[in-house]
Amino acid sequence: MTLTPADETLARLIRADLGDDILRPVTERYLEEPRRRFAGHAGLLALPRTVDEVSTLVRLAADKRVPVVPYGGGTGLVGGQVMPDGPAPLVISLERMTAIRAVYPTENTLIAEAGAILADVQAAAEEANRLFPLALAAQGSCRIGGNLATNAGGVNVLRYGNARDLCLGLEAVLPSGEIWHGLSRLRKDNTGYDLRNLLIGAEGTLGIITAASLKLHPRPEAVGTAMLQVASPQAAIDLLSLAHDQLGDGVSTFELIHKQGLQFLTEVLPDVRQPFATQPKWCVLIELGLFAGHAPADALETLYIAADKAGLVGDAVIAQSEAQRMDLWAVRERIPEANRLIGSVSSHDISVPISRIPEFIQHGAKVVAGLGPFRINCFGHLGDGNLHYNVFPPLGRNRSEFDNERQAVKHAVHDLVDAFDGSVSAEHGVGRLKVEDIERYGDATKLSAMRAIKAALDPQGIMNPGAVLKP
Template sequence: MTLNTADDRIADLIRASVGIDVLRPIAERYLEEPRGRFAGQAGLLALPRTVEEVSALVRLASDEAVAVLPCGGGTGLVGGQVISDGPAPLLISLERMTAIREVYPTENVMIVEAGAILSDVQAAAEAVDRLFPLSLAAQGSCRIGGNLATNAGGVNVLRYGNARDLCLGLETVLPNGEIWHGLSRLRKDNTGYDLRNLLIGSEGTLGIITAASLKLYPQPAATGTAMFQVASPAAAIDLLAVARDQVGEVVSTFELIHRQGFDFLAEVLPDVRQPFETAPDWSVLIELGLPKGQDPIEALEALFSTANAMGLVDDGVVAQSETQRQELWAVRERIPEANRLIGSVSSHDISVPISAIPEFIQHGAEIINALGPFRINCFGHLGDGNLHYNVFPPKGQNRSDFAEDRLVVKQAVHELVHAFEGSVSAEHGIGRLKTDDLERFSDPAKLSAMRAIKAALDPKGIMNPGAVLKI
């Protein structure tokens, strides 16, 4: 179906049916995405205050065949938040819908509106001595609706799961403007198809999430953080198994860091205090969240002793204070910032089976080195198999010098991921950046089912057209 532009006529209809104060001027930030690979456009920007206003906007867009682009915090890395071509869409931002509607500490449930900033959701949970464990580098600006729409991951997936695993129910406006009142607090509900999990991860292509019921957890009584030098990625995997044997399922974070990450920090962010005098080839950031009666420092020191005797680790730093803990986390959290300052030729958010990671890293280095004199910064969430495998120009050169190599590098990495039965999108989504990859690497039956679902729920194709599935 041919879509129409969100123009002055549509603006008049919105003012007449929804309200005169819903539309806003379109600032440049609504048309940008962090990596600068897509330039957005928009005909109109609407900032609704209630789910009813979102419903009215979407119903009007459906009636008038106008594209709708849901807008969250704008932190996505695959271009799902911008439309570069075609008829200019109606942007619907939920930034005025930020309420913490209800908190049920005894149920470990919180109901929040989709425009709430992730860090504010975390703080609201902490205020009732609970934990909302979704934790991302962008948590000070990303919004919970976008987190759910992209099924965000982060550093705590190992213990608590992705955004999908932290959600009990949704309130959503469907493409025809109908409101699905699905804010369930139930942990068991087998009444038909799981619409919640269909909408989570759909990147605004099947509806607009306006509120969510979220799972909370008890706050750990004690937290311990350490960084250990490991002999290799294989040793890191063995270390995770040893950690689980010794302390059980209290390992919250297990992040693999390559020497290149330390080198980049020294190159462009020298203010970051590094834990080792000489950067190791490989290291692991590990964090434990323990119940009462257990000492995290003792647990980590005992883990180091056991792993050292097994030849898995040869040096390490166990945080003795909150300041030291923050210094260790600063290393991991500022590596992406250093990456941006260096400028990658091609960045990849991939996952492979955990036991295959060492072989994948070895083969990846061989393939990339054969393509050119590139630097590889491989780091990420080892405990759930998610690596950020990023390729950079040689020191002293710019990524623009290798612009013609970007697609070649990307294809080589993604082909290798596929050969290892992995995923070319572990936690960032498909957006517009990876639609060709989805077509190339997905099972045909899956693609057929996805297209059928899209056609059934959004027959006019108004919801974020061009994202996830190619038009």
């Protein structure tokens, strides 16, 4: 890539302050996102090693009015990590800032740099006999800074909350290049505006997270996992209520799976071992984490008996070994992979009030059927109301045949979500993919306040321009 005079000037300044090793060639992986909806561009790529180096990079970029795109693991699904339009940005990757700076087991706290891989944060907590419960399909490659920047969700939100709920403090570089030293380990700190929660979920538009103080939890003494057939989404919700009545916050995960997802596995990933000889129309994956000598398998059996008596469940498989548990999880975790291999016409990361999910699913099927002979794979985190409601071409057809219908499908689904008091962006963030959506469905007062905050903290508009808000 040929550098512009402005890029060459910035490169000289960066090398003068930070050395030659800070800049690297811009390769394709920094310009792509997993769904290939956006192709980015960049003038320079910097790999800082410290917060001071990040500060210098941002300050120099601000001086030259060069846009800055923070880059974590590159796993985001809404295009927040790539910039396709406008002046070529400086991409700042945090991949060299991977240290676990400290672990405080008695405080249930861990401090990690933003480039730490999520799985490594989990492992560091485990070494201290603690649990960091954020768990995602991409946890082997996503980075904790990106998780916080997008307020990632995952499979344990039901019990432990989103990334926002697992963070006590941040270290961050603001758009001016100033460093905010906010790595608090305090549970109570009412000292004015909450800058931490402002930066979490901002997707790099208000600054770059460089380190985080994270909440840890006790590790459950025993884990139990089961997959249960249910007659309908309403039966699944009733089962969730029954599970809470019996087990309280012992329920860590409650995932809804539709037959279409199981059929996709059969179609493109036949190596995945499925638990039922006949694929049910609906099933749920439930996981418990219990303490004080409770036997999860017994608790799941008691739950099943009560649910069966109430007419909520059909067949069930309760894992009797870690291998069986992993087989059940493979069904849920590989559905997104099967989705990618099939190729969706339009994918939707949505949330709806839990009690309204059955009605939404019923109406959604009618709405999509009115647009064409599409297949719907509706699955996800029923316990927190977050569904992945994805629309696919008919069997034997390719998604490219329906590119001109993608916007109509998306608007139809999102209009319905809005009518049901839901959100069109549940856990993946806004990025660039959903900027128009939040303009269309967002509260005008909230959007005005967001623009005012952006203007106050980033008056030059250099931080990840085009993400979350229109430039």
